[in-house]
Ligand code: 0X9
């Protein structure tokens with residue numbers, strides 16, 4: 001009787017669960033998924049032939065640690081590994097307990113060369129208190145669990161108030177990548193201790209507007225250092241009761257599910273929408289306010305300098321040559337390998353795509369070291385080499401900038417680049433981006449004739465794919481000018497002829 005009672009209660013609970021939640025299918029997890037969340041991750045090596053298989057593995061939502069010598073190393077639970085079996089992949093478990101890799105860090109004990117969130121907070125406060133003329137500490141947002149997200153602004157008093165080229169350095173998007181906190185901290189130390197002592201550092205601090213966010217994901221860092229070392233995402237409690245959104249899949253330029261997962265429990269879960277997370281919102285707001293000319297986001301591991309775009313092999317930054325050149329220059333300081341980000345594996349919603357594509361910042365992801373959390377003895381050299389890479393980029397942003405940087409590019413060039421981005425993804429056409437561009441060129445809006453000249457020049461120098469995407473805009477602009485032909489006379493006819501010439505050139509490419 002008792003047993004029956006229990007069973008019927010169980011059935012009633014189950015029934016109410018099913019009936020209440022059936023309309024929120026995405027919010028309930030299967031037993032398998034719940035099990036996967038409670039398992040310890042393993043390290044698994046999967047032989048992968050060529051880029052296609054690497055991308056396939058990334059597209060299954062796996063958390064990729066390394067791509068090297070024809071194999072992909074993933075961090076995965078036993079349950080999730082079945083996805084690989086189903087697709088016929090062979091693999092070797094190289095370590096059945098990924099956390100054991102980091103056993104030298106026992107929860108709650110000393111972090112050695114590594115800093116906790118609270119220690120970082122103190123370092124930043126001290127930096128401001130001891131160097132008030134050059135340092136200003138800002139809280140740029142609050143994490144899901146309510147921790148402050150800090151940005152330290154360093155700039156000399158000389159020229160304060162004038163517009164200086166702005167640069168941004170970020171650390172710790174991913175919880176377990178503790179070394180990515182240490183490089184930004186080492187950079188702060190270099191700048192404040194050598195200011196007015198070293199000629200080059202003084203010049204840099206006086207001549208640049210430097211912003212440093214050592215910990216983008218403070219909840220994740222804390223969780224990794226105290227509870228589960230291999231944690232990757234932030235600590236949002238998802239509607240399905242799983243935890244975490246991958247901050248490096250949550251940015252709003254080409255946000256989607258390539259190399260990133262729709263499933264909340266996965267390590268590369270992209271969130272319910274672009275910028276759903278307080279930490280990515282904080283960086284977005286900062287980037288919109290300061291128009292960075294260049295930025296670096298630090299991760300670990302693989303000793304790589306990655307540059308945009310990440311979201312597709314075929315997506316090429318207009319400034320790819322410049323980005324590759326700067327990556328090559330930085331590589332001289334840290335010995336890392338420069339690579340287009342998607343060539344490692346394509347993924348959507350990454351920081352660098354947003355920073356470059358939407359903000360016009362020359363943006364880099366540096367994958368530090370050859371393990372997530374290198375031994376204490378390795379930390380000083382990693383920091384010293386990568387501080388030099390940072391200093392180089394911060395110096396260079398005084399003389400180079402992205403072709404679509406809002407301070408340097410024309411309004412038309414910026415509108416074109418936004419339109420190409422929006423139109424490039426057929427299922428996510430952005431009407432606003434098209435309207436913005438067309439309005440700039442509309443003679444009925446008293447459009448500046450220079451805008452149209454710029455438009456024609458910019459289209460002419462775009463790559464073939466972009467030209468194709470611009471055809472509907474050309475058509476619309478031509479129609480607008482045809483309709484205004486009576487008002488504007490000869491110049492308009494000339495303009496129309498130029499548009500037609502472009503149309504036919506692009507047509508021939510087709
Ligand atoms: O996957 C990521 O977010 C980065 N690697 S990590 O091991 N630190 O998680 C790589 C970011 C660059 N993006 C692509 N290669 N697509």
Ligand code: ZN
Nearest residue numbers: 174177299300
């Ligand atoms: Zn990372």
